[in-house]
Amino acid sequence: MQIYWTKINHIIEESPEVKTYLLDLPEGFTWQEGSHTHFAFEGFDVGEKPNRGLIRHMSICTLPHEKSIGITTRIKDQCSEFKSILRDMKPGDEVAIFKTHSNVPLKREDKNVYLLSSGVGLATFRPLVLEYLSNAEGVQSVHSLNVDSSKQYLFQDVFETNPEHKFTAQFVDSRATYYEAVKGFASDADGLFYIVGSDEFLKENIELLRGQGVAREQILLDKREQSIAEFLPDAQSV
Numbered sequence: 001m002q003i004y005w006t007k008i009n010h011i012i013e014e015s016p017e018v019k020t021y022l023l024d025l026p027e028g029f030t031w032q033e034g035s036h037t038h039f040a041f042e043g044f045d046v047g048e049k050p051n052r053g054l055i056r057h058m059s060i061c062t063l064p065h066e067k068s069i070g071i072t073t074r075i076k077d078q079c080s081e082f083k084s085i086l087r088d089m090k091p092g093d094e095v096a097i098f099k100t101h102s103n104v105p106l107k108r109e110d111k112n113v114y115l116l117s118s119g120v121g122l123a124t125f126r127p128l129v130l131e132y133l134s135n136a137e138g139v140q141s142v143h144s145l146n147v148d149s150s151k152q153y154l155f156q157d158v159f160e161t162n163p164e165h166k167f168t169a170q171f172v173d174s175r176a177t178y179y180e181a182v183k184g185f186a187s188d189a190d191g192l193f194y195i196v197g198s199d200e201f202l203k204e205n206i207e208l209l210r211g212q213g214v215a216r217e218q219i220l221l222d223k224r225e226q227s228i229a230e231f232l233p234d235a236q237s238v
Contacts, residue, residue, distance in 0.1 A: 003045070003098045004029050008091050009068060015152035017076055018120055020061065021086070023069040023095065031069075033127035034104035035060045036222065039071060040096040041085055053081050059196075059222070060100070061123040061155075063130055069097065072123035072154070103222050104194055106131050108138025111192050114185045115144040116205055118197035122146045122154050124222055125196065129158055133165055141166035143185065147178035179208060186212035194220045202231055 004026040012020040031037070036059045044054035062070035075083045089095075106113070106128045113132075115125045125144060132142050144159055144167075151173050153159075159169035172178050185191060186209050193214060195205045202221060209219060216232050223231065 001098055003096050005094055005096050006069070008089060008093050008095065010091060011089075014072065014154055015150065017150070018072065018074050018152065018154065019087075020070055020072040020123075021089075022062075023071065023097070025064075025067055025069060026097075029069070029097070029100075030064055031060055031100050032102050032105055033063060033131040034106070034124060034222070035100055035102040035127075036124075037069075037097045037100040040098070041082075042094060042096075044096065054085070056082055059124040061126045063127045070123075070126075072120055074120050103224065104128070104196075104220050106139065107192055107220070109192070110138055110140060111190050112140045112188055113142045114188075114191055114193045115142065116182060116185075116193060116195045116197075117144070117146045118201045119146075119148050119150075120154065121196035121201075122159070125194070126155050126158055128194070129167065133162070133167065136165060142168075144169045145172070145178065145181050145185070146170070147172050147175060149173050179204075182208055183212060186214050189213070190218075192218055192220060194222075196222050199231075206231055 006024045006026045008021050009024050010022040014020055036057050038055055039058040040055040044051045058071045058073065060069055061072045062068060075087045117125055129142065129144065132139055153171040161168045170181065182205065193209055195202055206219060219232060221228055221231060
């Protein structure tokens with residue numbers, strides 16, 4: 001396993017609770033849209049076993065051509081040890097990244113793509129949208145729907161409806177409005193539905209989509225294969 005040590009070069013305050021940490025791009029490090037990485041602090045690998053309190057899975061919200069690794073996260077006043085350490089970090093501080101992998105690359109199967117997210121889950125989809133806007137080959141259209149009760153909507157410079165590119169971006173602040181929109185999307189018999197959010201959020205979306213007749217194969221989760229089976233068992237009936 002290769003561990004890349006790199007430095008924070010910039011911190012963007014997206015909202016009072018949400019920050020994006022931009023990391024220097026280590027030589028030889030690359031990734032694709034929809035990737036997440038293990039993000040860790042100094043000392044995580046000291047001792048016989050890794051200190052899991054100093055490690056988190058984080059989505060990468062940038063693409064390689066942007067020349068930095070972006071990590072966007074919500075940090076509340078009451079937070080974990082990991083988040084409290086991260087909150088106090090400054091540009092120049094060193095972090096580690098390793099085991100980078102994409103569970104949700106953009107599929108180019110000549111279908112409509114629906115990106116369903118809650119809160120900062122939108123960070124996972126930012127690179128998919130950038131990838132689509134630069135090359136729409138094999139994708140009919142992309143529709144993003146994000147629900148955030150804080151109304152502090154992220155990345156509005158990227159998530160802006162663009163009819164010319166067949167891209168729509170919708171932000172809502174209530175689950176009721178959100179699920180009404182999802183129900184409308186579910187009428188697309190061939191659509192691909194990407195979902196990012198809490199486990200509860202995933203289960204609610206899956207239940208709605210499956211109940212509307214969306215096939216298991218049309219639902220894509222930012223989870224490893226073994227975890228996907230827990231949310232989308234093969235034997236699940238519509």
